[in-house]
Amino acid sequence: MFERNGDYPTAVASYDDEGVDAAITWCRNHLQAGDTLTVWTSLKSNLRNCRELEQLVNRNSNVEHTTGRAGGPQVRGRGPVLMAWADMDDIGELVRFSGPRIRALCVITYNEDNLNPWVAAAKPVILGDGTAWENPEPELEPVLLEALEGMTKSINHNNTIAARGYEKNTVVSILLALHDAGIPMDGEAMQGWALTHGWSGKNPQHLRDYVTAINNGKRPRADRMLRSDYIDRLREKVAAGD
Known part of the structure; x- marks a missing residue:
């Protein structure tokens, strides 16, 4: 039972046009009938930092925006989750509150070093510029x-x-x-x-x-x-x- 959080596909994307576009496409490809695509940012205002993500939320009825505030991230509908500029602590909180609803998880990075240990362990699909993850960290002893x-x-x-x-x-x-x-x-x-x-x-x-x-x-x-x-x-x- 100890791999209970590893039963859905994962991806990591670079924070550039190629990475963001690929992340959105990857999440759309994991949508099933009746699903909701949830876009996560730490603060509500952070969504304005990326026009593509803001348009994704505002122009699609099956896309919702949630944040890491107000008692933790809440994913209301089952489906893929796109976390923008998250770190490992954020991922842990998301899984704590919403793990059973996550169908697929993609993380857009803002600091590759902060995510390297998760990338090494989760072995996610690499989207966009994968230069930062060409040399994975050594495995645990x-x-x-x-x-x-x-x-x-x-x-x-x-x-x-x-x-x-x-x-x-x-x-x-x-x-x-x-x-x-x-x-x-x-x-x-x-x-x-x-x-x-x-x-x-x-x-x-x-x-x-x-x-x-x-x-x-x-x-x-x-x-x-x-x-x-x-x-x-x-x-x-x-x-x-x-």
Whole structure:
């Protein structure tokens, strides 16, 4: 069940005429009978920054505009979603509030670096100028990947990992064990992976923040004790898989 957010097609588009046109076409191609194409921007006024998107919303009855304000993005009708100038935190919030309604997701970038980890994990269709993604980021270390998969299956994704409780204890104890074993952890790469493997809302962001804190020498509190051979068992699973 941990790939619950990866069952719809994804695309990423450059913010230029070619990329925007391709993004609109890609989303239109994923419309089905009765669907609504939702255009997302962080603020309502942002829509005026792109004439093509503004016209798309204003001239089509099956296209709606939503924003990341007012309690989170709300997609009212099922269909493709076109996120303009979103980052990974925005994607997490969209999935949190509207995941079941998303038929396809396309993100127009404004800063390629902010989306690189998500692009590397989601492997979306590249639209427009794909120069920024010609050299994908390296894959996660196998032992780390094994730990993330186990972590993902263990926690309730309806609960936050930021508050004291089972989910936080599980995540933090595993991250500390990985750090103490010398397993390299990249917070943003892990956030991108989490976004494509069932994590939603602010939890991918919290995961990144925990990793950043631990890499900087902090030790967030965790009340759960892992088996002393936890890392060894992960390595055995990786070896068996190979």
